[in-house]
Amino acid sequence: xxxxxxxxxxxxxxxxxxxTVYCNSSSVFSSLQWYRQEPGEGPVLLVTVVTGGEVxxxxxxxxxxxxxxxxxxxxxxxxxxxxxxxxxxxxxxSGSRLTFGEGTQLTVNP
Amino acid sequence: xAGVSQTPSNKVTxxxxxxxxxxxxxSGHTALYWYRQSLGQGPEFLIYFQGTxxxxxxxxxxxxxxxxxxxGSVSTLKIQRTERGDSAVYLCASSFGxxxxxxxxxxxxxxxx
Numbered sequence: 080x081x082x083x084x085x086x087x088x089x090x091x092x093x094x095x096x097x098x099t100v101y102c103n104s105s106s107v108f109s110s111l112q113w114y115r116q117e118p119g120e121g122p123v124l125l126v127t128v129v130t131g132g133e134v135x136x137x138x139x140x141x142x143x144x145x146x147x148x149x150x151x152x153x154x155x156x157x158x159x160x161x162x163x164x165x166x167x168x169x170x171x172x173s174g175s176r177l178t179f180g181e182g183t184q185l186t187v188n189p
Numbered sequence: 190x191a192g193v194s195q196t197p198s199n200k201v202t203x204x205x206x207x208x209x210x211x212x213x214x215x216s217g218h219t220a221l222y223w224y225r226q227s228l229g230q231g232p233e234f235l236i237y238f239q240g241t242x243x244x245x246x247x248x249x250x251x252x253x254x255x256x257x258x259x260x261g262s263v264s265t266l267k268i269q270r271t272e273r274g275d276s277a278v279y280l281c282a283s284s285f286g287x288x289x290x291x292x293x294x295x296x297x298x299x300x301x302x
Contacts, residue, residue, distance in 0.1 A: 083231075112290050121193070121280050121293030122232065167231050175220055175286055176245055179231030 081106040083170055085180035093188050095157055100183045102151045102168035108178075110171035111144050111151045115164045116182070122167055158187045191215075193294035195281050201300045202271055210266040210297045214283030221264050222291060223256055224280040232280055238264060239286065271301045 083104045092098055102111070110129045114122035126135050128144035128151065135142045139162075141154040151168055165184050169177040194213040202208050214221050220239055224232035234248040238258045246256070253271075258264040268275055278298050282291035 085231075114290075114293075119295065121282070121295050122291075123293070124290035127290050169231075175239075175284070176222070176234045176237050176248070177232075177291070178234070179224075181229070181231045 081108070081170060081172060081178045083168055083178055083180035085166075085168060085183050087183060088181065089184050089186075091186040091188065092158055094159060096187075098155050098158055098185070100153045100155075100166055100168075100185070102153075102180055104149050104170060106170070106172075107148050108170035108172060109148070111148070112169045112171070112177065113142055113151070113153055114167040114169060116167060117164050122165075155185075158185075160187045160189050163187050193281055193283050193292050195279075195294035195297050197297060198295065199298045199300075201302060204271060204273060204301055206271055208268050208271055208299065210268075210279050210281075210299070212264045212266070212281030212283075212294060214262065214264070214281070215292055216262075218283035218285060218292075219261070220284045220286040221258060222282045222284075223264070223266050224282065226278045226280055226296070228277075235266070235279075268299075271299075273301045275299060276301045 112127045113125045116122040126142045131146045131148045133144045139156045165182045167182045169179045223235040226232045237245040241261045253269045256266045278296040280296045282293045284291045
């Protein structure tokens with residue numbers, strides 16, 4: 080069974096601070112996706128990474144896929160209250176199903 | 190429509206009753222997925238359709254759960270003899286398949302009392 084562990088589980092920071100969320104597994108994934116979910120809504124895709132060592136930037140968000148395709152990180156620069164939400168990583172295997180981590184609940188205080 | 194539509198948005202049912210949850214995917218998306226999300230957890234895979242057929246139903250917890258997609262578009266998740274432990278948000282997603290990301294609906298919050 081493929082498992083993804085996210086850390087930290089909860090993160091509360093002040094506006095303007097930087098943060099990093101980690102997603103780790105002992106399994107190799109063919110792709111890794113990051114989603115953001117707000118209360119009462121479904122997860123919204125932020126990025127997909129497929130190549131070991133790949134780095135993608137989305138405004139103030141930087142996503143990295145580990146060289147061995149077992150881990151990933153999400154770094155947010157100068158966090159804003161609008162960044163508040165549940166961040167989920169999800170690994171893709173041989174089929175189309177995704178294995179999700181338990182999520183990191185981020186709160187950015189003004 | 191432009192997004193994935195799930196109905197109802199909320200469903201309260203009594204233990205032992207039968208429920209149906211509906212998902213209307215994005216037009217043209219051939220792949221459709223059902224996930225279940227408990228409070229404080231990430232989504233857990235239930236079943237995946239490619240077209241009309243269930244390509245992977247290994248996530249269905251037991252034989253009380255069943256899903257169909259008869260015309261390759263709308264899907265219905267059916268739960269028989271509901272139990273309190275079935276209470277969760279049931280999420281539907283669709284995609285073109287492959288490693289591209291999903292588009293999720295807003296989910297159906299099921300509460301079994």
